[in-house]
Structure formats: C-alpha cells, structure tokens
Amino acid sequence: MVVMFLPKKPNLLQSHNPLLSRLNTEQIKNHLTQREDAVETAVSDMSTSFGEMDLDPLDISFAPPSTTSSSSPGSVSGSASGSSHGDTPGGWAEKKWLETASGKKIELCGDARCDSPGYSAKYSTYSFQDDATKEIVHFELVEVTEASSSVAMEVMGFQRGLNHLLYMGVDVGVMTTDRSPSIRKIMRDTYTNIHHEFDPWHVNKSVKKKLVAASNKKENKDLQPWLKSISDHLYWSCASCKGDQEDCVRRWKSLLHHICGVHRWEENGVEYTCHHPAMTEEQQRRKKWLQADSPAFQALKAVVMDKNLLGDLKHMARFKHTGSLEVYHSSMLKYAQKRLHFRYDSMRARTQLAIMDHNANVGRPQATTKEGESRYRYSFSKQSQQWVAKPIYERTKQAFRHDLMERVLTRREDQSVVYSEPLRCRKTRQRRLLHNIAPVPRPDKADLQAGHSSRFKQ
Ligand SMILES: [Zn+2]
Structure with missing residues (x-):
C-alpha cells in the first residue's frame, strides 16, 4: 500500500x-x-x-486499481490491506480473503462512516466486514463531489462495494446493515437473492424513543418501570428465535400478554406460554401489571403492533450486529481524525492502515490479572442509569x-x-476529482467581490 x-x-x-x-x-x-x-x-x-x-x-497517477465493471468510473475500491502491488483489483489481502471465502456462503455486515459530524462530510467510507471473522474485507471511499448528500454517499459506497464483492465471486448469503430506507430499497429491489438483516440495536433505539415519549405523558406513566424490560425483551425475541422469523414476531408480541400478568394464552386454537420460569403467587401479586384497558397499555400496544416494526423483526431473527464495525470506526480516528482535512489519497491510505491495524488485532483475548482472572473496567451508564462492567482486552499488536x-x-x-x-x-483507471467540493463552478471574482460589498452597504 x-x-x-x-x-x-x-x-x-x-x-x-x-x-x-x-x-x-x-x-x-x-x-x-x-x-x-x-x-x-x-x-x-x-x-x-x-x-x-x-x-x-x-x-x-494514483488512481485506484479498481477494475471491476460494477464500479462507476470515479470509484475507489480498497481491500483489507490495500493494493500494495496492484495485483488484484482489491489488493493482496483481499485476494487472500477471497480464496478463503471461495465456495462458502458469506455473511457480511456493512456500515458507513462520515469524516465529520452532521451533513458537512467530505468523505464517506463504507466498510464491509466478514461476520465470521470480524475482519474488514473491503471498503469504498466516496467523496462528496460524487454524490449529492451524506445519505447518497452512503448508498453509493454500499452499492459499489457490494457489486464489487459479487463481481469477485463472493457468494453473499446475508447482508446486515442499519435500517437506512435507501439501502432497504436497494436490497429489496436489486439483491433479491441476499437476505437483508437489520442490526437490532438501531431498531431497539427507535422503539425505545417512542416508548419514552409515550411514557412521559401523565396518563401513561405506568409504562415507565417497564421500559428496560421491554427493551431487553426485544433483544431476547431476536436472540432466542433461532432464525425463525414468525417465532421472532410471536415472541415479541407475547409481551402484550405478559405485561398484563397473563402467562398462558391461546391464539388461533394454539396455546402459548411465556418462556420465563413460573412465577410465585407473591411475585405475581407484587408486580405492577398493566390493565388491558388502560391508556398506558394502549400506547404500548400501538408501538408493539406497529406494522413496520413487525416487518422489521423478520429481518432481525438471525440476531446480527454491526456493533464491531462501529468499534472499528472509532479506532479509525487514530489514523484519520474527523476534524482534519485530508486529501483523497491520504484519506485512502489512512483507511487502509486502519483496516490493517483492525484486522491484525480483531478477536484478541480478554486481558487477565496475575491470578488469571478476566479484567474489566466499570463505568456508569447514563442511559440505563446503571453500573456496567466492560471487558479489557489485551494490548493491540503492531507487528503488521x-x-x-x-x-x-x-x-x-x-x-x-x-x-x-x-x-x-x-x-x-483514472479518478477525476474536482478541485473543491462545490457543485457549481465559482463565479467571476469581480462578481463575488461586488456581492460582498453590497451586503455590507445594506
Ligand atoms: Zn409471562
């Protein structure tokens, strides 16, 4: 590289x-x-x-070595460790990965990272991760001049990258992303043979937001003690259904029975029960169950039975996450700080270094004390208002x-x-980048200066 x-x-x-x-x-x-x-x-x-x-x-002369027919003329493709010899479109590391991936159904996660907060991003990096190894196997770097917005940059990076991997013969079985509407549409319309999964974290976040808003209303305050359990129940539904989409939805909806203190019910002639151990009479008596006719329950029901959410749950039954990609994105800051400006080739090289660092250290074991006990750090979560233990991992190795x-x-x-x-x-292949990120050419200097003067006169 x-x-x-x-x-x-x-x-x-x-x-x-x-x-x-x-x-x-x-x-x-x-x-x-x-x-x-x-x-x-x-x-x-x-x-x-x-x-x-x-x-x-x-x-x-530094135009990228991307030679796939799937990429647009301005695209830059990169591999896990870059194209140091330019011997394959994605470089030697991607070539190595492609060999190991050959003949297998591959499950990928994808996520975009913008180089600055908000809508002013100059670059968007879309990264693809092998879900089995957690290694970054491909990335696409998109400059703002190539797309009209941050969202469009993400979509462009996603599609270019996936097209590239498919072109290289990767048999992609599952693609996990967030719930971006544009990417959902592309997956639904274009990649019909690939199962699209959503990261439950993103879905849970939006469910939680709706429930918090509902529970803040005076008539729904009985919902408040249940918020954390409802959030946990969503994860549990996805994690325990073993990929069965219908079962995932059924488990999620069972919440509406349990929250009213009903642990055995019938649906279409079939009897179902909650999966938790039987509750004692004391536990049953002490719990603050909701009344089925209460406003709090009705507000909850509206969120739980939301058609879009029930549809999304079918894309969460495999319980796939993009969380480790977000960890990679934060470690990328070591090589490419968000608030500094980098030229295109520098940004590309920095991304490649970050990936090499990540891939060399992914899956390292948890650090232990002299006595052989696993090490943790403890922090207070503002969101959950609870103390949490987070594992400390061994130091990264920089042999790469x-x-x-x-x-x-x-x-x-x-x-x-x-x-x-x-x-x-x-x-x-030659990449043609513009001199600046403006979508229109600069007007004449004299006109600009005249405009400046007139503004101050007013
Ligand atoms: Zn129950």
Whole structure:
C-alpha cells in the first residue's frame, strides 16, 4: 500500500540510499529488528507524517486499481490491506480473503462512516466486514463531489462495494446493515437473492424513543418501570428465535400478554406460554401489571403492533450486529481524525492502515490479572442509569507495521521494479476529482467581490 507513494518520493528510495542498496532480505530482517524502536516511533507518527505528503491534486497517477465493471468510473475500491502491488483489483489481502471465502456462503455486515459530524462530510467510507471473522474485507471511499448528500454517499459506497464483492465471486448469503430506507430499497429491489438483516440495536433505539415519549405523558406513566424490560425483551425475541422469523414476531408480541400478568394464552386454537420460569403467587401479586384497558397499555400496544416494526423483526431473527464495525470506526480516528482535512489519497491510505491495524488485532483475548482472572473496567451508564462492567482486552499488536516495512524494503530490492513509472494498474483507471467540493463552478471574482460589498452597504 505504501508502495503506491513511491513514485512521488524519489528521494527516499529511488536514489541510491547507501544503506538500503546494500541490504539483502536477511539483512532487512536484522535491520528491522535492530531498528524496532525507531520504526515504532516512525510508524506511530504516521498519522501526521502522511498528511505532509505533497501530492499534486491534479496528479491522477494514483488512481485506484479498481477494475471491476460494477464500479462507476470515479470509484475507489480498497481491500483489507490495500493494493500494495496492484495485483488484484482489491489488493493482496483481499485476494487472500477471497480464496478463503471461495465456495462458502458469506455473511457480511456493512456500515458507513462520515469524516465529520452532521451533513458537512467530505468523505464517506463504507466498510464491509466478514461476520465470521470480524475482519474488514473491503471498503469504498466516496467523496462528496460524487454524490449529492451524506445519505447518497452512503448508498453509493454500499452499492459499489457490494457489486464489487459479487463481481469477485463472493457468494453473499446475508447482508446486515442499519435500517437506512435507501439501502432497504436497494436490497429489496436489486439483491433479491441476499437476505437483508437489520442490526437490532438501531431498531431497539427507535422503539425505545417512542416508548419514552409515550411514557412521559401523565396518563401513561405506568409504562415507565417497564421500559428496560421491554427493551431487553426485544433483544431476547431476536436472540432466542433461532432464525425463525414468525417465532421472532410471536415472541415479541407475547409481551402484550405478559405485561398484563397473563402467562398462558391461546391464539388461533394454539396455546402459548411465556418462556420465563413460573412465577410465585407473591411475585405475581407484587408486580405492577398493566390493565388491558388502560391508556398506558394502549400506547404500548400501538408501538408493539406497529406494522413496520413487525416487518422489521423478520429481518432481525438471525440476531446480527454491526456493533464491531462501529468499534472499528472509532479506532479509525487514530489514523484519520474527523476534524482534519485530508486529501483523497491520504484519506485512502489512512483507511487502509486502519483496516490493517483492525484486522491484525480483531478477536484478541480478554486481558487477565496475575491470578488469571478476566479484567474489566466499570463505568456508569447514563442511559440505563446503571453500573456496567466492560471487558479489557489485551494490548493491540503492531507487528503488521513491520510486515509493511519489510514489503517496502523487499520491493526496493527487486531490480525489476522501475520506480520512475506509475504502477501499471493505476494507468488504466483514472479518478477525476474536482478541485473543491462545490457543485457549481465559482463565479467571476469581480462578481463575488461586488456581492460582498453590497451586503455590507445594506
Ligand atoms: Zn409471562
């Protein structure tokens, strides 16, 4: 990945660096070991040094290696570890993943990350994660000049990325996203063979919001003690139905019986019971059940039986989450802070580094004390008003940086590589980015200045 910058850095590697030119592969390894500390320092500072690269915005020799027919001419596709040699459309890491994914039904999660809060995002990164390994397997970087809004950027990234993966032969069985209406529509209309799942967290959030609003009304205050249980019940319905969509909906609706103190009921001639252990008479007496004819119950019923929600539940029966993608997005801040401006190629390289870091460390074990006990940190949740324990994981390993440096040096040793020419794959597709993010060309300077003056005169 770093190699793609080599043509722009002739002074680093193109010239006869006496140290590098004398090194063979074995020496490179020794060199890396000896310089471990120096490398650590240099690479840990990458986040700033990349920003200093003096790339000419008009230079399109760094156009991405995306060669799939599915992507639009301006698209940038990236892989888990970037396209360091440009040997596949998505790079060596994606190639490796594609080999392991071959012949399997793959379940993916996808989510977008905007580089700034609100609607002023310049870039949107849409990431695809393999649900089995939690590794990021593909990303699409969309610039605001390519789409009309943040939402449109997300949709564009999603569709390009999914098209790319399908084109590469990935057999996608399940795609989990949030409930974005545009992506739902695309999934429904275009990808009819892929099952679309929604992250229950997003759905639960909106259900909770409606219930909190209802319970704040004086006549519905009896709902308030039930809010947390209702939220837990939604998760339980999705988690326990074992993928059975009808059962998921049935379990969710059973709430309306339980909350009235009824734990056994009949529906279409079939008898159902609650799944909790039998309650003692004392428990039954003490619980503040709702009355079926109370306004609180009616308000709850309206939310529980909402047609859209019941439809959404069928997309949540497999209990898939995009939560670990959000963890990845927050760790991406290490490489690309939201409030700093980066040029396109820098943003792309930063994303690739973040993915390499994530993939190298995903699934690391929980840290333990000297006595071998699992470590946790404890924090007070403002939302739930409760103390919660969160696991502490082992420190991340940064060995991928050494691997990266080794690849750079090994490539430098390869006499067949000519650094003075742009990489072949980058010549075939050229990305055309605008000078700025304005959708219309700048008016004449004189007109703008005249407008400025007239505003102040008024
Ligand atoms: Zn019950």
